[in-house]
Amino acid sequence: MTTNTTVCTEALYRWYRAHARELPWRNTDDPYAIWISEVMLQQTQVSTVIPYFERWIARFPAVKALAAADQHEVLRLWEGLGYYSRARNLHRAAQQLVERGTGFPSEPAAFSRLSGVGPYTTAAVMSIAFGHRLAAVDGNVKRVISRLYALDLDITSSAGLKRIAELAEQLLSDADPALHNQSMMELGALICRPKDPQCETCPLREPCQARLLGTPTAYPLRAPKAPTPHHHDAVALIYRQTELLIAQRPQSGLLAGLWHFPRIRGKTRAPTIATISNQLAQNYGLRVAPLANTPPCPKVDHAYTHFRVSLYPRLLALVGAPTTCLREDTEVTRWVAADQLADYPMSVADRKVAQAAGLGDARRA
DNA sequence: AACGCGGGGGT
């Protein structure tokens, strides 16, 4: 590992000025808009974020509008973007700011105290909006630095992260922080890509140790990942006349705060009708029977980061009245008409299920 | 220090 190489970042900045993409959040100096963009961009690609960013800024143009919104609407606007705690944290942070009443924080210490704001977001927003000298280290920067110095450390390890943070600060040096951070990230996105890096046109090709070794894609080093489990769940589409039962998920954990159809977990195969009706009786105090004269619904496959799931939609009819309260202690439930489903924030998986069950286009209009 | 947390785009 060679770390005493001098890296001339002037070439990088020239490249950035010539090749940077035009992005909606680059046409503003509004710290709020920059903050929203940085949170949306966490673990999410630029092309995915753009339409969400535009809609969000149109609906919530400033901190005050966001703080005044219902969580329901906030989640609906975020629906499909994933990592929903980001939306709930933004909402909470906006309310924290309104409570403080001191305007948008221009100091890193104050900004980083907000919900959902960690080291990366602090460095990015504070450098871009206010010029603070903080190195933003995201996935792109980790890759660029790993290659630049042919870093022989697992970047998912704390030692690897620490070393990269040191090198990132060193590279920032006395450059313009906003220009430097954005240049590094843009380089990672456009040139120093995970696969097929464009070393021939890279402004840092001269000092790059990984290129010198001839194995740029060998970096960054990363520990192998564990295999992801796959389970098979039944999804209960329970009719009471023309209405369907949906439930709101708890405020923490997977898909927190979103609505879903009752789910019956199957480890290795789809739960049987007997299991489904037992579980619904236990968990919701409901008696159900298979809906007559309905063709079987196709299963829905969905992948999450840490597991995969096959979902088996089951059309059911409520028999009699609910015998207990519908788990009002832990889970809010509601009977809704099919054409009202679109009003409730739901995950992509549940939208797919609704679609597969012929409930029409339940996606947000 | 390790893990949970979504979804989509690229190859």
Add this chain to the structure above:
DNA sequence: ACCCCAGCGTT
């Protein structure tokens, strides 16, 4: 069928 992405909070 993988890999990766402008990370953060919890345990």
